[in-house]
Amino acid sequence: MIALIQASTYFQVVSLAAMADAGLLPPADRRILVLANGSQMPEITTALPDYPGFAALAARFDGVVDLADLLWPRRCGQFNPRGEELALFEKLLRHRWNLGSEQVSLVLESIQVNPAQALARIFFDAPISVHSDGLMSYGPTRNKLPLHMLQRLRETIHIDLVPGLEPMLLLEHPVQRKVLKLESLAAIFSELAAAVDPASLNLPQDGALVVGQYLGSLGILDTAKELELHQGMLLAARDAGARSVVFKPHPSSGPTAALQLRARAESLGLDFQILQTDLLAETVITLMKPLAVISCFSTALLSAKNMLGVPVIAVGTSELLQELSPYQNSNRIPLSIVHAQLVQGVSSPAASDSVDELTPLLRAVAYCMQYQNLPELRDEAAEFLSVNYLRFEQHFKRRRIAALELPPSWAHPRRSGRVIPGAAFGRKIQRRVLRLSSRSLAKVARTLQETSTRVSR
Template sequence: MIQLIQASAYFQVVSLAAMVDAGLLPDADRRVLVLANGSQMPEITTPLRENPGFDALAARFDDVVDLGELLWPRRPGQFNPRNEELPLFEKLLRHRWNLGEERVSLVLESIQVNPAQAMARIFFDAPISVHSDGLMSYGPTRNKQSMQMLQRLRETIHIDLVPGLEPMLLLEAPVQRKVLGLESLAAVFAELAAGLDPAELDLPPGAALVVGQYLGSLGILDAAAELELHHRMLLAARDAGASSVVFKPHPSSGPTAALQLRARAESLGLGFEILDTDLLAETVITLMKPLVVISCFSTALLSARYMLGTPVIAVGTAELLQELGPYQNSNRIPVSIVDALLVQKLQTPAEAGPNDELTPLLRAVAYCMQYENLPGLRGEAAAFLEANYSRFGAHFKRRRLAALDLPPHWAHPRRRRHWGRRLQRRALRVGTRSLQRLARTLQEGASRASR
């Protein structure tokens, strides 16, 4: 059997290499790594093949193909063939990727969106495994999946970024859970770092590392709010005792924000360097050994803390919990995780044992996000909110609780309750009038028929 393994980011390539080393991927006669660059602006970002250390990672696979090159000028995320085109694309991919007529299995990163969903539709009878490299696997499935898709799912493979925390991705499907331990991932990052010379980066010792995110590009914050958020990160670095800051912008962000942040750093008396590199944050941390890593809700915060043992600071998570919209935004669970662990100082499930508070918090948030897909979580979500809303209210929106009729009812917006009752009365009146019109129509029809 040939195994097609999709990756849309370089961190995924690293995590998949670690999964191969740990023996977590399903057995296959031949493994083909399918690159599908998921960048918002792939034209101006470094191709996955050109990232430092890629060749060493690619050696774990039998072949490497690039879906983006095949689809150009269409981006992989835009790949959404019509049903009648699926057999044609299967023939094309089998020919271009030298698959022949052999059976195929799929290891996909996200079956909710394209191109993963498109590949699942093209190879319609292939068993599916889902791999996850970040915090979103701890959140619920974004969209309701068809029964045919659910029946093909075999397992999920996730990194133990939050030690002991069970993912809620595909909670509605009977899948096997496989866990990639942080020690396996750390070994791959150590391999990548060993092939580099720290002197080439020329990083100041004892500096704070600020990891940027592209919140403005995603429409989560406007440019001014994102600049203020980064300014608060500079203040956190200064308060932590750093005399200089190394800023690693997100690969998809533009240069303007970094230049504005330099002026802010100089006004605070901080040295400031922009790290222009394609190295992943974890590789930089391994080489640099910073005083502290600072970000908002980047995955690098948790990999730095739990995998690399580096101090971390999260900034702006409480405000972002309220800014995120709609409530079911897929970033909500990652923000809740970082806020709960690094701001509210909860323990991970592995640390807390039977006193785990993080898991019930996230399950309550997940129910509020995707209540239609996860009706079985309603009872425990209600019980958690009744007992813990005063401590964890920032993770929930009052209007959402009111719409779902969840406790505590005293937190429901008053106007929302009145509006809801008016809406119910109006719906009842409309329904009554509709029934009356239907009854009259039936009576008139029966009268005409009897003549």
């Protein structure tokens, strides 16, 4: 058995190495790491094999292949072979990756999109495991998966970023859940940090680390609002007592935003350093031991807090919960987790001294996001909202709960004293069915009448 293990980001390579060390990857005679660069601009970003420490991480596997090199100039996300091409691509990949005729298993990420789906279609009889490195695994599956994939799903492997929280990815399908404990991941980051000379980064003492997010490219915020969000992070750093700020921009962001932030930091009396490095935020945190890590809803906030024990500050989550559109945006669950835990003080499910409030909150949000795929969560969502809406109303949009006819009814937006017409999906469908039934009955009545007339004649 040969396991093809797909990774599209450097963080995934790190997490897969930790999964290999922890014995969580499916058994195989050979494990081949399949690089599938998921960058929107791979031509101007660092190639995965060029990241610091990559060779040591890749040594956990029996081989490394690069799907991006094979597909160039097309990107990995554009890999969508036609049905009649699948057998041809299987022969090509088996030849180029030296797979021979051996049975293949797949360990994929982002199972709802290509290239993961393309690989699952090409190796049509391979059992499938799904790995996840971030907060999105706690959210619901975005799209319905085809039957030929559902029948082969075996398990998910996720990082325990929120201790004790059960993922909702593939909740609608019976799969085994494997959990990578944070101690195993922390060991990998310690290994990576040990290979770096701290002096080469010139990191300040008693400084705050601001982790930038590239929300403009995703259409979540415009450029002005994104800059305002990052400026809010500088204010949070000053209020936390930091005298200097290290800004780690998102790899896909341009230099303009960072230069504008420098001017703002200087006006606040803060020393400002732009950290241009391919090191992951967790490696920088391990080396820097900052006064605080500040971001919006970056995964680094929870890995810093729960894995590295560093104070964290979330900025702008309340506003972004309402800005995020459409409601089913995959970033909603990560955003809700960060806001609930770091702003509202909701404990992780594993906390022994408190009631688990996070799980029912996220299940209610998940139902509102994907009500068609998760109808079994409706009663839970209704019960949660009827009791907890006032406390957690920022996580829900009033139009959404009105459209789904969820409580509390007094929170539904109204126009001229009436609920917005056409908002309730169920009633709309019911009216259509009734109209069709009325037309059908009228047609039957006319036919019977014409038949009766002919018989009487």
